[in-house]
Amino acid sequence: MNVPLLDYEVDCLWREQRVVGELDGWRTHRSRAAFEADRVRDTRVQLAGYSMIRITDLRIDDGDRLESDLRGLLSRR
Numbered sequence: 001m002n003v004p005l006l007d008y009e010v011d012c013l014w015r016e017q018r019v020v021g022e023l024d025g026w027r028t029h030r031s032r033a034a035f036e037a038d039r040v041r042d043t044r045v046q047l048a049g050y051s052m053i054r055i056t057d058l059r060i061d062d063g064d065r066l067e068s069d070l071r072g073l074l075s076r077r
Contacts, residue, residue: 006048008041011055017074018050025057051076 003013005020012021022038029038042052051073059066 020050024054
C-alpha cells in the first residue's frame with residue numbers, strides 16, 4: 001500500500017506480478033484535473049509494463065467480482 005513507482009505513489013502494488021491497483025474514491029477523483037492526471041499516470045504505468053486495475057467504492061462492494069478480477073490479473077504473470 002502507498003508504494004513509490006516511477007514518479008508516483010501507487011495505492012497497491014504487486015511488484016512480482018507487475019500489477020498496480022488504484023483506489024478511486026469519488027470524493028478525491030471527481031475533478032477534471034484529477035481525472036486527467038489519473039489517465040496520464042495509467043498510461044505511464046502501463047508503458048512501464050504494469051497492468052492496472054482501478055478499484056472504486058462500488059467494486060469493493062462487489063468483493064467476489066473484484067477478487068476474481070484481481071486473481072485473474074495476478075495469475076497472468
